[in-house]
Amino acid sequence: xxxxxxxxxALGVLAGPALAADHQVQMMNKGADGxxxxxxxxxxxxxxxxxTFVPKDKGHDVVSLPGMLPxxxxxxxSKLNEQFVLTLDKPGLYGVKCKPHLPMGMVxxxxxxxxxxxxxxxxxxxxxxxxRARMDAGLAQVTR
Numbered sequence: 001x002x003x004x005x006x007x008x009x010a011l012g013v014l015a016g017p018a019l020a021a022d023h024q025v026q027m028m029n030k031g032a033d034g035x036x037x038x039x040x041x042x043x044x045x046x047x048x049x050x051x052t053f054v055p056k057d058k059g060h061d062v063v064s065l066p067g068m069l070p071x072x073x074x075x076x077x078s079k080l081n082e083q084f085v086l087t088l089d090k091p092g093l094y095g096v097k098c099k100p101h102l103p104m105g106m107v108x109x110x111x112x113x114x115x116x117x118x119x120x121x122x123x124x125x126x127x128x129x130x131x132r133a134r135m136d137a138g139l140a141q142v143t144r
Contacts (some may be wrong), residue, residue, distance in 0.1 A: 006019045011048045022085075025108060027053055027060035027098060033134070036101040038108035042138040047091050047113045053084045062086070065107070068095025068122045070115070076097075091115035093122050093142065095135065105130030108140030116144045 023043045031037040043051055052061040057102075061086050063077045070092025078084035088094070091113035098106035107127065123139055 011096070012137040014094070017115070020050065021045065022050045022052055023054050023110075025051055026056045027062065027068050027106075029057040029059070036098065036104040036107075038096070038106065041108045041134060042141045043108070043110045044143070045088055045110060045112050047137075049088050049112070050110045051086045051088065051110055053078065053086070053096075055081050055083065060106075061100070062096050065095035065097050065122075065125060065127075068093065068125050069101050070094065070112070075077060075103055083093065086110075088112035092118050095122050097131065099128075102131055103128045105134045106130045107115055109135060109142070111142050115142065119144065 023045055025043065026039045028037050028039055029035065031039045034040060045051065057119045058081050061080045062074045066075065069075065073090050076086065082142040088110065092115050094110040094112065109122065110136050119139070119142060122135065127135055
């Protein structure tokens with residue numbers, strides 16, 4: 001009986017990472033919401049999931065927006081034209097931008113888990129007008 005419990009426990013520990021989902025986000029010159037977009041621009045995920053940013057078109061990167069990350073999450077920046085995988089280690093909202101296309105509104109928002117304690121920081125963070133409009137559309141989808 002102990003052996004069966006030990007095996008079951010070991011399988012449960014090994015299966016944990018396998019349960020994490022990967023969410024694909026395309027970096028595009030043109031999409032359903034216009035020019036220079038992340039699609040989807042809002043992702044609802046769980047802590048432990050990954051978000052893979054895929055450059056469908058050239059000229060894009062993914063960079064964390066200062067002050068728009070959960071507490072304790074380090075800022076990050078991908079290389080231009082390269083796929084980037086973000087692991088959602090902490091609950092909260094993750095605001096990201098494409099550095100070359102921020103003035104054109106290229107931003108996205110990720111919610112990891114049910115925690116939205118940094119909502120106000122994202123809602124009041126300084127962004128260009130078009131980026132603010134797209135970020136606000138993402139904030140409208142946040143569950144609190």
